[in-house]
Amino acid sequence: MGIKTNIMKIVIIEDEAFAARRLENMIREIDPKIDVVAKLESVSESVQWLKTNTQPDLIFLDIQLEDDLSFAIFEQIQVRSKIIFTTAFDEYAIKAFKFNSIDYLLKPINKDELSNAIDKFRSWTAETSTVIDAVMLRDLLRPQQVYRERFMVAVGDKLKTINVSDIAYFFSASGITFVVMHSKSQYSLDFSLDNLKDMLNPKDFFRVNRQFLIGLKSIEKVIVYPKSRLKLVLNPTTDADLFVSIDKAPEFKQWMDGE
Numbered sequence: 467m468g469i470k471t472n473i474m475k476i477v478i479i480e481d482e483a484f485a486a487r488r489l490e491n492m493i494r495e496i497d498p499k500i501d502v503v504a505k506l507e508s509v510s511e512s513v514q515w516l517k518t519n520t521q522p523d524l525i526f527l528d529i530q531l532e533d534d535l536s537f538a539i540f541e542q543i544q545v546r547s548k549i550i551f552t553t554a555f556d557e558y559a560i561k562a563f564k565f566n567s568i569d570y571l572l573k574p575i576n577k578d579e580l581s582n583a584i585d586k587f588r589s590w591t592a593e594t595s596t597v598i599d600a601v602m603l604r605d606l607l608r609p610q611q612v613y614r615e616r617f618m619v620a621v622g623d624k625l626k627t628i629n630v631s632d633i634a635y636f637f638s639a640s641g642i643t644f645v646v647m648h649s650k651s652q653y654s655l656d657f658s659l660d661n662l663k664d665m666l667n668p669k670d671f672f673r674v675n676r677q678f679l680i681g682l683k684s685i686e687k688v689i690v691y692p693k694s695r696l697k698l699v700l701n702p703t704t705d706a707d708l709f710v711s712i713d714k715a716p717e718f719k720q721w722m723d724g725e
Contacts (some may be wrong), residue, residue, distance in 0.1 A: 472498070472523075472722075473499055473500070473501050474497070474500045474501065474524065475501045475503050475522040475524075475548070475586075476493065476500055476501065476502050476503065476522055476523065476524050476525070476526065477502075477503060477504045477505075477515075477522045477525045477526070477527060478490060478502060478504070478505045478506070478525075478526045479505075479506045479507075479512050479526065479527045479528060479531065479536065479539075480505065480528045481508060481530075481531045481532040481659060481670050482508070482526060482528075482529065482660060483507075485552075485573070486507075487504045488528060488575070489504075489552065489580075490502050490505065491574060492575065492577050493580070495577070496577070496581045496584060496654070497581065497584070497641055498693075499606075500502060500584075502520055504520075504522075507531070507532060507633050508531050508532045508533045508534075509531050509533050509534045509536065509538045509539050509542075510533055512531075512536075512539050513542045514540070515537055517543055520544065520710070521547045522547050522588075523547060523548065524547060524548050524549075524550065524561045524584075524587050524696050525545070525547045525548070525549050525550070526550050526552050526571075527539075527549050527550070527551055527552065528551075528552050528553065528620070529551060529552075529553040529664070530554075530660065530663070536551075536606075544572040545621045545721075548590065549569075550569045550570065550571060550583050550587070550652060551569070551570035551571070551572060552570070552571050552575060553570060553571075553573060553658065554572070554573045554664050554665060556564065563669060568710075569583050569586055569587075570689055571583055573661060576615070578652065580635050597718065598690055601634070613629055613630075613665060613666055613667040614665040614666060615629065615630050616628060616629050616630060617630070617645070617652070617655060619653035619655065620653070620654070621647070621653070625650060626653075628645070628647065628653065630666065630670075632647050632648055632649065633645055633647060633648070633681055634646045634647060634648045634680075634681055634684035634700065634701065634702055635678060635679065635680040635681055635684050635700060636655070636662055636671075636678070636679040636680075637677050637678045637704070638658070638659050638676070638677050638678075639677070639680070642654055643655045643656075643657055643658060643659060643662070644712070646684075646702055648683070648684070648701075648702075654703075658680050659673060659676075659678075661717075662679055665695045666679075666722075667683075668723075669682075670682055670683075672718060672721050673714070674698065674708070674709075674710045674711065674714060675708075675709065675710065675711040675714070678704075678708060680698070682722075684700045684701055684702075684720075685698060685699075685700060685722075686699045686700060686701045687699035688722070690725070691709075693712075694712070694715055695709060695710075695712065695715075696708065696709065696710040696715055696718065697709050697710075
């Protein structure tokens with residue numbers, strides 16, 4: 467039987483606190499009776515919670531979590547809850563999920579689309595429910611990956627298209643994300659660095675620390691400091707010294723080496 471009379475229990479798995487709160491608020495506006503029983507931030511936290519609690523009716527699940535892609539959850543525990551993915555991936559990259567009867571919402575989430583997704587969930591029956599298969603998800607997601615080639619930015623009261631190939635790097639300051647072009651032009655963007663990391667080809671861009679996501683072509687010099695600290699000199703230059711996070715240094719070296 468579909469869930470029609472009982473209070474719907476929902477879990478939100480999302481590593482950006484603001485996005486999780488925004489989603490929870492929209493869900494409560496759509497139906498105040500819905501019970502958001504947990505907000506989780508990582509694969510490890512989600513696996514532990516699902517092992518020790520009654521699984522919810524529905525999970526809103528971000529694809530990219532702080533410690534891994536979210537389908538790693540299904541490799542460690544059988545999830546019987548229905549899933550709605552919340553993701554910054556381009557629509558064409560994830561349309562394969564439709565073939566697995568999994569719904570998805572593109573970020574930033576639209577309230578009407580969220581309401582429609584919840585209505586779709588209510589209309590599902592046990593017979594149409596699908597147990598998520600981690601191997602299938604891995605095969606579906608990666609071959610279909612399509613990376614962003616351009617962004618729309620605001621310049622005064624006009625809109626302008628910028629090509630990813632012309633971008634030097636992205637950085638975050640005072641809660642705002644900025645994109646710096648090879649031409650030294652700078653614009654603000656409505657995406658977080660976490661979102662951008664998922665949208666861009668990892669061969670060309672690397673998240674060196676919490677504030678910077680840099681393009682390979684922007685690197686002019688890498689200076690090695692004691693204890694394997696790495697200082698980067700970029701073109702265009704940054705306002706302050708830029709260091710690679712210590713925990714990211716080994717991965718950064720592999721990225722620079724093309725591994």
